[in-house]
Amino acid sequence: MLGLNKKDTSLLIIVALLTLLAPFILNPFPEGSAMAQFNAGYPDLMQRFVIFGIFAIGFNILFGLTGYLSFGHAAFLGVGSYSAVWMFKLLSYNVIPAIALSVVVAGLFSLLIGFVSLRRSGIYFSILTLAFAQMSFALAYSVLSNPKFNLTNGETGLQVYADDPQILQGANSPDLPHLFGLPMRATYTMDVGAWSFDFNAGYYLCAVIMMVVFYLAIRIFRSPFGMMLRAVKSNQQRMNYTGLNSKPYTLAAFVISGMYAGLAGGLMAAMDPLAGAERMQWTASGEVVLMTILGGTGTLIGPVLGAGFIKYFENIFSKINDNVLHSWFAFLPDGLEDAVVFLIHPFIGKGWHLTLGILFMLVVIYLPGGLVEGGQRLLKRFKRKKKDTDDAPSGKTEPAE
Template sequence: MLGLNAKDMSLLIVVAILTMCAPLILNPFPADSAMAQFNAGYPDLMQKFVIFGIFAIGFNILFGLTGYLSFGHAAFLGVGSYSCVWMFKLLGYNVLPGIALSVVTSGLFALLIGLITLRRSGIYFSILTLAFAQMSFALAYSVLSNPKFNLTNGETGLQVYANDPQWFHNSERLPDLPHIFGLSMRATQKVSVGGWEFQFNTGYYLCAFIMLICFYLAIRIFRSPFGMMLRAVKSNQQRMNYTGLNSRPYTLAAFVISGMYAGLAGGLLSAVDPLAGAERMQWTASGEVVLMTILGGAGTLIGPVLGAGLIKYFENIFSKINDNVLHGWFSFLPDGMEDLMVTLIHPFVGKGWHLTLGIIFMLVVTFLPGGLVEGGQRIGRMLSRKKSKEADSPASTEPAE
């Protein structure tokens, strides 16, 4: 179906069910319980899960398939964000033109940068992309933000002002916020069941739907002759060239496609929150998507999405655990022990969440080079071995009875 084999189709269906039910799945704890702070099922975070999932899926098409490690993909994210806000400023708050333009501009931008950076490979390519991203950041942060020509609004960030044209905006009929055909991106339906509270948010479902399309397209790319050529680039570029294939346009196409994914993610970030800042283009943002992809499993279909989810979960949940919360957890211990536990755990939570993430990253890269996906596969294999053993053993004992 849809041009996928049975295995890929079931993966797509599982991902579709998970994303559609995310508001339920991510809120396992009752709203007033002590564990409620581990709930991730609120719109802001769920939107980040799927948007950065798109970013990582696209990055994986370049890095996972061709092995070209770009350290500058945040530049495309930023270009997408700015494009989308500009559509808000000029046309109105409907998100579709903004999202469409973010894909187009980031694609063109990726074509330009790719033409230059892909002349080199390996570490030189990485450094070139990093240099371009930092130049883009500098452009956005200061150069393209002066009174005569203000494209990015510099430090403040690009946003919609009351005196912007917004030619097609009708503030009587339409919300003064990003919307899709009148349905505000912030519209949230809250449903309370017992002690649980679930939030169904328009912005999340739009992003999730787009992520599913992106995921489907990524599967198609992975399973196409083009996708095999990209893996050939990673495996042996020399053989490829001496087999009569021009590797340059293949890598360029992969670069542009992944740049468009990044731009789309940037556009969606603006669509759910119409403010685009230059910090989105900084090198830390580029590094983050590399971490997501490696953590989840580079070159696998679902890995980057998992990696993106894990990192965003840590960033938003672990960073909120402060000393008060810790004291609450360990209040059952005698005072001295309580303070000791809080002191021990303190560096790893709250502002120190990067430390926990770093440890997890090191453990994964050391023991699971294939990322979380490899971990899942190992567990799956262990379970199936156990099951087959269990299935064997009764058969062998039966005659004795």
């Protein structure tokens, strides 16, 4: 289907089902029950899953295929957000031109940065991209927000004001981001018994876009172009010796992943029409690196899993506090309960980053292939055990002759 082989088609269908049915899947616990805090099926969080998924898929096209570790991808995300908000300010609140412009601008910006940075490789490339991103952050934060030429609105963040031109804004169209009149915030809540499921317009827009870009990523992975990128990763020198210039390929990969990041930034602005410079900071670039590695570098589904995993646990872990812990461990004797809560306390709530850091280190050390590799290993072990149990009776029935 769509030029994919059977395995990829089923992967795409699984991802499509998961994203479309996410409001059900992420809300498994009834409203008001003790487990309801583990529900992740509210629009804001679901949007973040999908947007960061797009960001990580794009990053993976560069890092997973070519092995070039960019530490400055957040800059493209930030640029995308800024261009989208500018579209809101100048044209109208319709999200289509905003998202289109954010992709284009991020593409151009990454062409520029990629052209310069890709002249070096290895750690130098990482540091060059890091330097460019930090420079963009500094520029956006202070320089480009002077009264004469206010492009980014500095610390406050760029947002739409009442006196902005918005030349295409119709009289009847809603006063917040919308898709031809359908506001992004529109949410239909379905109540089924004790459960309630939110269907949010913005989420579905992001989900559809993610499926499209996921499909594109599969095509890139399976194309001759993707093979070239893998060749860059495995041995660039040998590739050059065979008479191939690797630069256009790596540059193309860089620009594509920059456009993915710009798309994610544009969608972020479309969900919430505000763009701040902190989105470009290098910690944000580090986050997408974490997501990709955690999920599984160079795999198709890995980055999406990583993004979902990090965003989900970020949200859940930050919500757990000591009271919740005490209620969980109430069955233990008092002293033991306090001790357990005391031990877990540093890792929850505000300590989520500590947990993330430890988790990340463990993954890099023991599981370089990320969650996907972990899953495969588990599956393999499970299968082998099954095979063993299959073999065992057959061994009995065929005694040695």
